Amino acid sequence: MSEVKKMVAEQRNYSVLTTDDAKQIVINYIQKTELSNYEIEFGLPEINDRYDIWKVPLLYMKETIGDIVINAYSKEVDEKLSSKISVIRNRILSIQAKSSEKTKTRKKRSKEFIISNLDNMVIKGRAEVALKTLPDQSIDLIFTSPPYYNARKQYSEYESYDDYLLLIRKVIRECRRVLIDGKFFVINVSHVLVPRSSRNESSTRIAVPFDIHQIFMEEGFEFIDDIIWQKPEGAGWASGRGRRFAADRNPMQYKAVPVTEYVLVYRKKPCILIDHFIRNNPNPEIIKASKIEDDYEKTNVWYISPARDKRHPAIFPAELAEKVIKYYSFVNDVVLDPFGGIGTTAKAAKKLGRRFCTIEVCDEYIQYTLQELEVNLIDMFSERKIVYKDLSDKNDDEDFKSFEHLVHRLIHEGYSKDELYDALLKGINNIKNK
Ligand SMILES: C[S@@+](CC[C@H](N)C(=O)[O-])C[C@H]1O[C@@H](n2cnc3c(N)ncnc32)[C@H](O)[C@@H]1O
Incomplete structure (x- = not known):
């Protein structure tokens, strides 16, 4: 054998x-x-x-x-x-995004004209969580500038660049849900300069806008425009890029001094005809009041001086926010900024007769925003506790009791921190919708 x-x-x-x-x-x-x-x-x-x-x-x-x-x-x-x-x-997230996009486009396209019933709001909390409390299709325009990715580990809030992009993806995904079909998401981003760590090395750049563009594509948006926000020439020298070349003038050492940022424009799919939003608006006065004056920006290069404010290191100018709001929304629309800073978008929205919703994680910036905008604060996140002051103020004892009961039941049932968070948000929404 x-x-x-x-x-x-x-x-x-x-x-x-x-x-x-x-x-x-x-x-x-x-x-x-x-x-x-x-x-x-x-x-x-x-x-x-x-x-x-x-x-x-x-x-x-x-x-x-x-x-x-x-x-x-x-x-x-x-x-x-x-x-x-x-x-x-x-990879999993991008497969999920592609597959949910396919199912959504298969669904019948809604042609109903949606008028959001959201009031003006300032929310203190993390955008990725706070957005969950907003209803589906309740926002008409999103304009934001995300937090900066600091490539130097010791200064960075993020474990890695991947983690940073994951936060951006979570926010884009929730923003898509709250945005009305066919409406615009405009984002101000620029490349990140990684300074050299020693004299023998050269500085490098991370092309953040291109990675964020990829996320928009995967999350169900259509690309509309890349607007270049051009600043005066002097603005870029502060970055230090280009100084070496200016002194030595050797070929290959050339580095362009950055004086531009991107203002990328996307639309939520399905991209219903724009005509739908003009013809079907039940109030013709709104269409009339939203018309744009003659001196509008004709090309995709917008010359705007950067803004400075002692209270925040990275604000965008009111002029930029006002242009975006005028060109991509109608009077009375709701404009959301998930990374609101000191409220530049919200203030511009108010000035132009739009409603606003601004989310910001930092209490100091929230306080500056509240000083200029008369509106109640929704404080929904502090450390590991969920504080929803508005809920306890506005709801009668009966409702608040059921909210407390919900928390106790979930803790008793051994929910993990993330599950508890999600469940609590659902609970909050249920109570709000009662
Ligand atoms: C580039 S700044 C935006 C400034 C704003 N455009 C303005 O003009 O005031 C980004 C803001 O996002 C905030 N931020 C960072 N991570 C956040 C998060 N997870 N949720 C909400 N806000 C966040 C930062 O505190 C910062 O104020």
């Missing part, structure tokens, strides 16, 4: 012998990471006896999202050879 041929894993005395062993190791590994929240499937694990490893492909909605590599002897996951968890997570 011929001897049964041993499998490679057996011949090599590996600890990981079968494809099932390999999958189980990956399942255990994934359970300890943020990927445990997603329904990940596995391709066929492959053995590589040259390097003594097993490679297990990961799939999400039938698409490959990365590989996890296991040392065949030690059974340990080799993180250097495996795909990075953050990269896998981003």
Whole structure:
């Protein structure tokens, strides 16, 4: 009788012998990471006896999202050879976005004319969470300038550039939900300069607007325009870029002094005909009052001086906000700024007869905004507690009691922090809608 041929894993005395062993190791590994929240499937694990490893492909909605590599002897996951968890997570998010976009476009397009019933609002909280309290399709225009990504680890709020982009994606995704179909999202962004860390190195740049553009494309927006906000020439020299060339004038050392920022314009799909918003508006006076005067910007280059304010290091000029609001919204519309700073967008909206909703995480900036705009504050997030003052002020005892009951029940049921947060927001909305 011929001897049964041993499998490679057996011949090599590996600890990981079968494809099932390999999958189980990956399942255990994934359970300890943020990927445990997603329904990940596995391709066929492959053995590589040259390097003594097993490679297990990961799939999400039938698409490959990365590989996890296991040392065949030690059974340990080799993180250097495996795909990075953050990269896998981003692939999942972009697959989710593509698939929800497909289902949405398959749904019948609504031609109903929506008039938002939101009042003016200043919300203190994190945009990615605070936005969840706003109803679907309640905003007519979004104009914002996101926080700056500081590439120097010691100054950065974000663990990595990937984490920064994840925050931007979460905000764009929620913004899409609250924006009325076919309406505009305008965003002011610029590349980030990474200063050189020693004399032997040169400075580099991160093309943040191009990465954010990709997110808009994946999250169900149509690209409309790239407006260049051009500042006076002197404005760019502060960045230090171009100084070296100015002194030495050697070819290849040339670096352009940045005097522009992008104002990128997107529209929420489905892009209903603009005519729909003009013809179907029940109030013709609004259309008349929203007409734009003769001296409007004719090209995509807008010359505007930057603004300075001792109270905030990175505001945009009121002139920029006013132009965007005039060109992309009607009188009485609701204009949202999820990264509101000291309220430049909100103030411009008010001046132009629009309603406003501004969200900002920093209490100091919120206080400056409140000094200039007469409106109640909705304070929904402080440290690890959810404070929803407005709710306790406005609702009678009966409602507030049920809110408290909800919190106790959820804690008792062992909800995780994130689940509790989501559930609380749902609870808040339920009470508000009563
Ligand atoms: C570039 S500034 C916007 C300034 C604003 N355009 C103005 O003119 O005042 C970005 C703002 O986002 C705020 N911010 C950062 N992370 C946030 C978050 N997760 N949610 C809400 N606001 C945030 C910062 O505190 C900062 O004020």
